[in-house]
Amino acid sequence: MAYIDTRCFGSRTFVAAILAFALFVGSAVGQANAQAIETTAKHAYLVDFETGAVLLDKASDERMYPASMTKMMTVYLLMQRLKDGRLSLDDTLSVSEKAWRKGGSKMWVEVGKQVRVEDLIRGIVVQSGNDATIVVAEGLAGTEEAFAREMTNTARNLGMTGTQFRNASGWPDPEHYTTARDLAVLAIAIVRDFPEMYHYFAETEFAYNGIKQQNRNPLLYKDIGADGLKTGHTEDSGYGLVGSAVRDDRRLVVVLNGMSSTSERSQESEKLLNWGFREWNSYALFKAGETVMDAKVWLGSEGTVPLVVEQDVSLTMRRRARNDLKVSVKYDEPIAAPIAAGDQVASLVVTAPGVDTLEIPLKAGADIEQLGPVGRLTAAFNFLVWGESE
The missing domain is CATH 2.60.410.10 (D-Ala-D-Ala carboxypeptidase, C-terminal domain)
Incomplete structure (x- = not known):
């Protein structure tokens, strides 16, 4: 066993401060990873949840379009109100014509109807309903524009310095952008701040209005310990994913974007998580x-x-x-x-x-x-x- 020399420089193996060393590793890993593992994703970020150590960083601070990964922030603000008591899961929100008419992926809400908050969570997380995000935005802030401003302010408070939201769904807008690092910050905040509600991100299917839909997150269907979070895709953004998995009480968060297909998204995210768990370890x-x-x-x-x-x-x-x-x-x-x-x-x-x-x-x-x-x-x-x- 190595030892600590009280005269000046002895040694004792494997000691570091959790916060300081996480930053230290993060700054050093970029050089090591260039030869460590490659990914076809245009943007990639892999981080240890507990220590904040960055295991992989590929263009993580470059601006990109988040597509439906935006919806994590919509759900964050919804869960925030549930946690502080301003809402309950059984409260209902009204469906406007704007929400009902919204294109893209849908929860299939009906105009003029009331929808339970818990159903809206599942409609956003599992079904990726653009219509559900507008119901939430209008119900919580009056208009989607006002809600988007709250989303951006919350992002700043969480330390997401490269993010700006213009809508609640991730609908294409040149002024609606984020970074891979920022999406990892948001994912970590969701797991940390709402442990009692995080289980929604692991659900693989949800039926609303007689229509059952599957969760698009491919990691949830693999035996790798995955329990979230969200996928995204538009023509401009490519295919993206924010994922998280736990093995032996150790959680990793991965963010990928700019891939060309759902199969590539599935393969790359699984590959990077397996590599992170296999090649790296945390020592308390x-x-x-x-x-x-x-x-x-x-x-x-x-x-x-x-x-x-x-x-x-x-x-x-x-x-x-x-x-x-x-x-x-x-x-x-x-x-x-x-x-x-x-x-x-x-x-x-x-x-x-x-x-x-x-x-x-x-x-x-x-x-x-x-x-x-x-x-x-x-x-x-x-x-x-x-x-x-x-």
């Missing part, structure tokens, strides 16, 4: 507040102070690189008293082949008072005579 290492090591203290009421991490410690990395990752603790030894709990007194240094060095703050886990005059004299004498700091 420390809990928030856990001690990494005890550091020596100079002229303190205690001889050592615990060095702790402030947040859960986890990382996602290539399985084959696991044995090459090195971690050490860096600090000026011994740490001079007085020390206040919460002071940053050390750093965790993470190094791995082909990536930049990362430093993670370590905080003092206890208050350490300074010795009085006699104690300091005694400690100084012992150090001079015996070479000990206590």
